[in-house]
Amino acid sequence: MAFRDEVYALVRRIPAGCLLTYGDVAELAGHRGAARQVGWALRALPELEIAPNEANLPWWRVVNRSGTLADFPSRNLQMEMLREERIEVDEQGRFDLQRYRWEP
């Protein structure tokens, strides 16, 4: 099973209203410290012609360790999705990881 598919399998299990960091996903996939590859896997989604919503792939529930979003094309969409799931954002546009982090 490819690393990419391990990532997708894990992301699918994140409950609504919860968050996971790139590092968390990497460790759960058995690749501790390979956070960058998780980012790569998520970035590859549009190129794979996958419709994330229809594929039940809540990629927007993966954020970085600072509780912020990096500067990538779909970050605005991600913010919107998180807001719909009642995840609060502070004045600096950050999430409370202590509160929303998913612990399997």
Add this chain to the structure above:
DNA sequence: TTGCTGACTTGGC
């Protein structure tokens, strides 16, 4: 094959 690149993290200032 080697050598970059990168939706990241961590530890040390």
Add this chain to the structure above:
DNA sequence: AGCCAAGCCAGCA
């Protein structure tokens, strides 16, 4: 709080 270097490893040229 921020900056920086090192580590990570799947693709790609």
